[in-house]
Amino acid sequence: MCVSGLGVAFYKGWSLALAMFAIGPIMLIGMGIFGAIMQQNTLVTMKAYSQSAGYAEQALGAIRIVACFGQEKLEIDNYNRFLMKAKEAGLKQGGAIGLSLGFFYFCIYICYCYCFLIGGVWIDEGFWNHSEDRTYLAGDCLAVFFGVLFGLFALGGTAPAFNAINIAKVAGKSAFEVIDRKPEILQDDTTAKKHTLKGEIKFDNVTFFYPTRPDQAIMKNFTCTFELGKTTAIVGPSGSGKSTTIQLTERFYDPNEGRVLIDG
Ligand SMILES: Nc1ncnc2c1ncn2[C@@H]1O[C@H](COP(=O)(O)OP(=O)(O)O)[C@@H](O)[C@H]1O
Numbered sequence: 701m702c703v704s705g706l707g708v709a710f711y712k713g714w715s716l717a718l719a720m721f722a723i724g725p726i727m728l729i730g731m732g733i734f735g736a737i738m739q740q741n742t743l744v745t746m747k748a749y750s751q752s753a754g755y756a757e758q759a760l761g762a763i764r765i766v767a768c769f770g771q772e773k774l775e776i777d778n779y780n781r782f783l784m785k786a787k788e789a790g791l792k793q794g795g796a797i798g799l800s801l802g803f804f805y806f807c808i809y810i811c812y813c814y815c816f817l818i819g820g821v822w823i824d825e826g827f828w829n830h831s832e833d834r835t836y837l838a839g840d841c842l843a844v845f846f847g848v849l850f851g852l853f854a855l856g857g858t859a860p861a862f863n864a865i866n867i868a869k870v871a872g873k874s875a876f877e878v879i880d881r882k883p884e885i886l887q888d889d890t891t892a893k894k895h896t897l898k899g900e901i902k903f904d905n906v907t908f909f910y911p912t913r914p915d916q917a918i919m920k921n922f923t924c925t926f927e928l929g930k931t932t933a934i935v936g937p938s939g940s941g942k943s944t945t946i947q948l949t950e951r952f953y954d955p956n957e958g959r960v961l962i963d964g
């Protein structure tokens with residue numbers, strides 16, 4: 701529709717069509733602003749949604765503990781707080797879309813106004829239409845006007861598609877960030893030496909913080925040897941770091957200081 705509209709406009713009076721295009725840059729600026737605003741807001745909204753989804757998943761995963769302490773309402777309230785963030789971002793996005801789309805249509809109506817104005821003047825002055833080899837008539841002006849208008853409207857109709865492309869771009873960015881992330885602990889470390897496991901585990905002056913809680917040391921200068929062939933029990937109150945000891949042995953994490961040695 702864009703191509704045929706513009707084609708007809710140029711066929712019926714290229715000089716007037718060209719004159720109408722003087723308004724094009726304003727329209728492109730309108731579209732550019734629209735795209736930029738969309739992209740930025742989509743990012744904020746999607747982040748807020750993924751945070752709330754992550755929170756819900758965590759609460760649902762541990763629903764037995766939540767229910768056991770009667771904390772369902774607290775969890776729901778917390779989830780709602782995250783949703784409010786998403787709502788705020790969504791509202792802002794709606795406003796921004798409205799404004800930029802409004803600006804876009806403003807440009808189109810300016811185009812109406814501008815074309816009828818110069819069309820009228822050109823007919824009045826007997827301006828030559830090279831496409832038809834005679835002076836401009838009202839019919840030429842209308843044909844050019846509607847040709848350009850439909851062409852530009854068709855271009856404007858692609859705006860929602862641009863929106864979809866923008867959303868896909870933002871989603872792709874987050875996905876590629878995860879794909880491209882280089883973990884510190886490589887699963888298939890080709891430089892590692894092969895050896896048969898015997899089973900002596902040694903913690904050598906280990907200090908460890910969870911990456912998500914860098915302010916709380918789970919272990920401080922912990923040194924201990926779990927000897928080969930012996931059964932060792934790790935005993936301590938809840939939260940004292942028993943599971944963390946196992947996770948360090950499995951190398952789900954690396955210690956911040958010191959070493960965890962298996963068979964030396
Ligand atoms: N993934 C984690 N991120 C941040 N802190 C954690 C994580 N896992 C455990 N912790 C914290 O580390 C401490 C030790 O936990 P843990 O090793 O599970 O103790 P235990 O198994 O002895 O009950 C606790 O304070 C716990 O809240």
Ligand SMILES: [Mg+2]
Pocket residue numbers: 942943944
């Ligand atoms: Mg535990």
